[in-house]
Amino acid sequence: MAAAKKSVTKETGQDKGNGADTPPDFTREQELRALRDMLLIRRFEEKAGQLYGMGAIGGFCHLYIGQEAIVVGMQMALKQGDQVITGYRDHGHMLACGMDAKGVMAELTGRRGGYSKGKGGSMHMFSKEKNFFGGHGIVGAQVSLGTGLAFANRYRGNDFVSLAYFGDGASNQGQVYESFNMAELWKLPVVYIIENNRYAMGTSVTRSSAQTDFSKRGISFNIPGEQIDGMDVRAVKAAGDRAVAWCRAGKGPFILEMQTYRYRGHSMSDPAKYRTREEVDKVRHDQDPIEQVRNRLLAAKVSEQELKAIDAEVREIVNASADFAQNDPEPDASELYTDVYR
Ligand SMILES: Cc1ncc(C[n+]2csc(CCOP(=O)(O)OP(=O)(O)O)c2C)c(N)n1
Ligand SMILES: [Mg+2]
Numbered sequence: 001m002a003a004a005k006k007s008v009t010k011e012t013g014q015d016k017g018n019g020a021d022t023p024p025d026f027t028r029e030q031e032l033r034a035l036r037d038m039l040l041i042r043r044f045e046e047k048a049g050q051l052y053g054m055g056a057i058g059g060f061c062h063l064y065i066g067q068e069a070i071v072v073g074m075q076m077a078l079k080q081g082d083q084v085i086t087g088y089r090d091h092g093h094m095l096a097c098g099m100d101a102k103g104v105m106a107e108l109t110g111r112r113g114g115y116s117k118g119k120g121g122s123m124h125m126f127s128k129e130k131n132f133f134g135g136h137g138i139v140g141a142q143v144s145l146g147t148g149l150a151f152a153n154r155y156r157g158n159d160f161v162s163l164a165y166f167g168d169g170a171s172n173q174g175q176v177y178e179s180f181n182m183a184e185l186w187k188l189p190v191v192y193i194i195e196n197n198r199y200a201m202g203t204s205v206t207r208s209s210a211q212t213d214f215s216k217r218g219i220s221f222n223i224p225g226e227q228i229d230g231m232d233v234r235a236v237k238a239a240g241d242r243a244v245a246w247c248r249a250g251k252g253p254f255i256l257e258m259q260t261y262r263y264r265g266h267s268m269s270d271p272a273k274y275r276t277r278e279e280v281d282k283v284r285h286d287q288d289p290i291e292q293v294r295n296r297l298l299a300a301k302v303s304e305q306e307l308k309a310i311d312a313e314v315r316e317i318v319n320a321s322a323d324f325a326q327n328d329p330e331p332d333a334s335e336l337y338t339d340v341y342r
Contacts, residue, residue, distance in 0.1 A: 005240055023234035028300065030076070034233045035293045036310050037075070038068040041092040041288060043318045044101055046090065046265075048108055052268045056326060057108045059121045060137075064092035066263040069289035070195055071096035073236025074163060077244050081158070085133040085146040086165035088123040089195075089262075092167065097130040100322035111328035118331040119339065140173030142166060143192065147179040150190035150253070161189045161247040169200020180221045180253070189247035191240070192218075192255045193232065197262040202274040214257035221254050230258030231287040259286070 008009055026034065045063045052061050064071075067089075072317045075084075075096040086093045094104050099115065107114025107125050115125040123137040133149060136142040146164025153160045170176065183190050195216040198205055205212050215225030224246070234257035236258065261283045265272040272280075294307065 023229075023232060023238045025295075026234050026237075028297075028302070030237075031293055031297050031300075032302075032306075032310070034072055034076070034237075035290065035297065035307070036314065037072045037096060038233065038290045038293070039310065039314045040101070040317060041068045041071070041095050043314050044095060044105070044321070047090060047318050047322050048105065049264070049268065050103075051109065051322060053326070057122070058110060059123075059225050060088065061108065061122045061268045062089040062266065063264045063268070064089050064262070066283070066289075067197060067230070068092055068197060069233040069236050070193070070230045070258045071165075072261060073233040074191075074193065074240045074341075076233075076237045078161070078163070081131065081160045082244070083131045083133055083146075083149045083153075083160065083162040084165070085142045085149065085162065086135070087142055087167065087170065088135070088137050089167075090123065090125070090135045093124060094127070094130075094132055094135075097127065097132045099125075099130050099132060101317050102324045105325035106328050109325040109328075110330060111325060112331045112335075113328040117335055117339070118313060122333050135184050140166060140170040143170065143173070143176045144179045144264045146192075147188060147190055147253075149292035150183065150188035150247075151186065154186065155186055159189075159248050161191060162168065163191050163193055165195055167197065167200060168194060168196040168214060169203065169208065171217060172209060173209045176217075177221075179240030180218055180223055183253040184218070184221045185225050187250060187252040189250070190253045191243045191247055192223075192253060194257045195260055196257055197260050197264050199262070199266070199274070201270070202268045202272075204274070215255055218253070223255055225255035225257065225293060227257045227259065230260035231283075231289045232292060233289055245265045291292045301314065 042065060045065045049063055051057050053283045084093055084097055091104055103115045107116055107120060107175040108122055112118050123135050126134045143164050143166050146162050151161035196214055200208055215227040218225050226239055229235045239256050243256055246254045264279055
């Protein structure tokens with residue numbers, strides 16, 4: 001993975017701190033929060049993987065392991081009322097938005113306590129209270145919908161910003177560019193976050209994309225873009241601050257390419273034969289977002305005990321969610337006829 005290079009296609013006029021190469025330090029509280037929130041996603045996803053292996057989860061299940069710093073860092077740049085929308089690799093986004101782990105896990109297992117009453121599954125969960133708008137299985141669909149959320153904010157005259165997350169593969173979808181055009185034309189407050197994890201299913205970016213610097217994808221629409229080290233939660237947060245401030249100030253959309261990596265296959269049914277084990281191990285070893293924070297905390301003399309307490313708290317939440325998700329009843333058959341558009 002290229003180290004954090006940055007390409008700003010239009011001068012933002014914002015304070016860029018020390019630049020993306022050396023992101024501003026976090027306070028101790030920020031480091032601890034980032035560690036806890038990233039660990040929650042990692043452990044939740046590991047547990048979801050186990051439950052899937054046991055046959056407790058049906059349908060599709062796309063894990064977010066390796067990409068945790070992106071949603072956690074971006075969430076730290078938001079204020080209450082800002083909205084989030086993403087694709088099918090969505091459990092991390094939900095947890096980062098503050099959705100309840102029990103409700104998410106129970107949706108995965110198809111139980112009535114799930115966010116969609118057990119009728120939606122992994123790719124179809126929403127929370128009005130937490131401003132999470134899904135969970136979308138159609139690649140690229142969330143980009144147009146996220147632009148619509150921004151349009152609504154502008155129409156209503158509030159100062160909320162919407163974040164539309166999508167992948168390197170989705171970046172080649174036609175509706176993305178129709179959305180870019182409208183967003184810049186109408187100065188809509190939307191941050192387009194391209195999670196470049198280097199693969200779209202089994203296809204690497206170099207095989208699928210003529211322009212692999214995704215921060216440049218907005219050039220013909222005059223949308224500024226930056227390339228960010230998406231494995232460093234501090235760099236993500238700093239970039240999020242700049243992009244969100246730009247949108248909130250009424251200057252229009254902003255593109256952030258987050259350079260990241262997914263450790264697991266595309267979905268649970270992917271044997272991942274298109275890459276080597278060494279490639280995965282190298283990223284895990286050299287760049288793991290959670291280990292980076294843990295190492296900085298240890299270097300700052302935070303005790304092992306304090307870190308263990310965070311581990312324990314997270315494990316308890318995840319175990320409780322798995323227990324609930326396996327013991328909560330399935331939805332009643334009458335639910336087949338509710339929440340259906342006719
Ligand atoms: C319109 C559409 N075309 C194709 C698919 C099948 N499909 C599902 S995921 C995916 C790859 C998307 O990759 P990327 O955008 O990089 O996201 P990632 O899975 O890496 O997070 C494809 C082609 C789909 N769901 N929708
Ligand atoms: Mg991808």
